[in-house]
Amino acid sequence: MLAVARRAGIALITLFIVMSLTFFLVRKVPGDPLYEWAVELSQTYGMRIEEAYEQVKVLYGYDPNEPMSEQYINYIKGLLRGNLGTSMVYKMSVNKILLTALPWTVFLLSISLLISFGLGMLMGMIIAWKRKTALEPIVTAYAAFTGATPDYITALILLIVFAINLKLFPMQGAYDSALTSGFNWPFIKSVLYHAILPIFAYVFEGTAAWAMAMKGSAVSVLGEDYIMAARARGLKERRIMVFYMGRNAILPLVTGLAIALGTMLGGATFIETIFGYPGIGWFFGQATAKRDFGLMQGLFLMTAAVTIFSNLVADILYSRLDPRIKLEE
Numbered sequence: 001m002l003a004v005a006r007r008a009g010i011a012l013i014t015l016f017i018v019m020s021l022t023f024f025l026v027r028k029v030p031g032d033p034l035y036e037w038a039v040e041l042s043q044t045y046g047m048r049i050e051e052a053y054e055q056v057k058v059l060y061g062y063d064p065n066e067p068m069s070e071q072y073i074n075y076i077k078g079l080l081r082g083n084l085g086t087s088m089v090y091k092m093s094v095n096k097i098l099l100t101a102l103p104w105t106v107f108l109l110s111i112s113l114l115i116s117f118g119l120g121m122l123m124g125m126i127i128a129w130k131r132k133t134a135l136e137p138i139v140t141a142y143a144a145f146t147g148a149t150p151d152y153i154t155a156l157i158l159l160i161v162f163a164i165n166l167k168l169f170p171m172q173g174a175y176d177s178a179l180t181s182g183f184n185w186p187f188i189k190s191v192l193y194h195a196i197l198p199i200f201a202y203v204f205e206g207t208a209a210w211a212m213a214m215k216g217s218a219v220s221v222l223g224e225d226y227i228m229a230a231r232a233r234g235l236k237e238r239r240i241m242v243f244y245m246g247r248n249a250i251l252p253l254v255t256g257l258a259i260a261l262g263t264m265l266g267g268a269t270f271i272e273t274i275f276g277y278p279g280i281g282w283f284f285g286q287a288t289a290k291r292d293f294g295l296m297q298g299l300f301l302m303t304a305a306v307t308i309f310s311n312l313v314a315d316i317l318y319s320r321l322d323p324r325i326k327l328e329e
Helices: 002-027 035-045 049-060 068-080 094-129 135-148 151-165 185-222 225-232 237-249 251-266 268-274 280-289 293-321
Strands: none
Touching: 002 068, 002 293, 035 049, 094 135, 094 185, 094 237, 094 251, 094 268, 094 280, 094 293, 135 185, 151 185, 151 268, 185 237, 185 251, 185 268, 225 237, 237 251, 251 268, 251 293, 268 280, 280 293
């Protein structure tokens, strides 16, 4: 219990450091993020730029001339009240944007991760058990290809081939805007239809890495005494592969699921932006392009929190799944 509390404390300290660095780095980006909104306001309502600038400062509760220390204290106070900030572009709180975008990202990532993990485990077990078959060099080449190819390149190829040229799938969005959202089959079917290409992009990029990781773990298990004992007992090869080798080799990788989810969340920007999918990644891309640092720091803080605590959960989970592994006191 003491070890868990210690790890949780380290996670909180890490999150605080990341939050502080994000706050200061975002504000050091060249240019004044309020100026373009003041220009837009000035052109729309025929106001003087100085007057529009003052109104924008009041509207967003941000004064670039305010001392950095006071801005930081106010930001911390807002976080303690659960306020992640305000988006300058969308003119709403980051909390509301998260509530809107997070379910879409979780939907994509959870399905993608489970499919890629399942396929990767199966491929890894097979190539570890049956060495020097035609499947092993194919999977190895596949892993090398996906490892060298950024995920957004894969997403772009899928978009061009299947959405633009073949017109088999929609180019962007999470569902058909003409439908009424809710728990009804037309809406659910539309959501699944729009999610096929983004999910396939994630699965294609992630499966080979899981397969190679499973292969490495399984090969280390093959030399254990219980594998040789199972063979001596005359058990079927498939049973030994699945229940003796696979079940033990999969333990280190199960804990990696939590870490992978946090990593995928951080890397969702490119794929969601390419497919116009309204998740966390898409909003982060918009915030970066338009220098909406209120939204940027809120989304980055949330992503960092998920990644940090995913690592904490992975550490704790591994020690529970495998009694041989103990958390350091």
